Structure formats: structure tokens, C-alpha cells
Amino acid sequence: MVQEISCRELAAKLEQDRAIVLLDVRDDWEVEICMINGAQHIPLSNLPGRVDELPPEKTLAIICHHGVRSRHAAMFLEDYGFKDVFNVTGGIDVWALEVEPDMTRYD
Template identity: 45%
Template sequence: MRPITDNEVTVEDLAERLRGDDGLVVLDVREPWEVELCHIGGSLHIPLGQLPTAVAALPRDRDIAVLCHHGMRSAHATQWLRTQGFDRAINLAGGIDAWARRIDPTMKVY
């Protein structure tokens, strides 16, 4: 991934990464009702409020792209994950909304 900053990546770069099979984990921290509306296939869903108790389920040896609706909750999650030793966590700039608008226009926006 070519980061926007040390902690962010564009939806275009994430889409490019997902076309390959390099072990990237996509972590969706939105609420269940949001994931029901739309999601990136194959992503791991852990709502932000449950992240502290579910963090052990995440791999420390792989890149983790974190997403939410617009990128604010996932930015907080990315920052928190990095304080927990997940140095390869990176935020998806613009979140699922940017993904739907620029990568998958068939995806529902909300």
C-alpha cells in the first residue's frame, strides 16, 4: 500500500492490494446494521466498541487496513491498534463511502 500518510491509504491503493493475494486483512469497525447495508467482501467485522476485547483475534504479522463509514472511527481504531503493537495497521481514507463512490458504484451508500 502506498500510504497517504504513515497511517492512511487511499481506496484505489486498497483495491489494488485486494486484487493480489498478499495476506492483507481488511478490518471493518462499523456497527452490524452498517455492515448489513454494504461491506467489502472478505473483510473481518469487529465493531469499534468490541475491538479491545477482540484484539487477540487480529494477526500481528500482516497488514491491517481498517475501515468505517467515512474514516473517523477507523482512524481512532488504527491509532489504538498501533499503541497495542499493531504497527502494520493503516486507516482507509474516506471509508466505505469513498469505496462505494470511487471503486464499487453498485455498492449502497448511506
């Protein structure tokens, strides 16, 4: 079962905990529009071939546009053996509404 984290909870964790890794699984064109500073970008379609770029000993928070692709990424990583994985509920769209209101949003 994939653990969930809200955008506000994630923002607080990112401020205080450098051990958490934010993984953005959106497509390249989406990241060109907006991205959370410090996020590691690996598109979901590339994740199986690039999973070795992620630190299995750290907490991973995974974000996409609305939370669907990030949930799939979290399930994949859990199946791969990652232990501390969170899906960011609402994705970067909710992040822009609740945490970073100046961030550009898209449909």
C-alpha cells in the same frame, strides 16, 4: 502517526496481496447495508475485547463509514503493538463511489 491508504490503493492491494487483512469497524446495522467482500468485521466498541482475533504479523487496513472510527481503531492497534496498520481514507462511502459503484450507500 497513523498511515493512510486510499480506497483505490486498497482495492489494488487486495487484488494482489492476500497478506493484507481488511478490518471493518462499523456497527452491525451498517454492515447489514453494505460490506466489502472478505472484510473481517469487529465493531470499534468491541475491538478492545477482540483484538486477539487479529493477526499482528499481517498488514491491517481499517475501514469505517468515513474514516474517523477507523483512525481511532488504527491508533488503538498501534498502541497495542501492531506495526503495519493503515486507515482507509474516506471509508466505505468513498469505496462505493470510486471502487464499487453498485454498492449501497447510506448517511
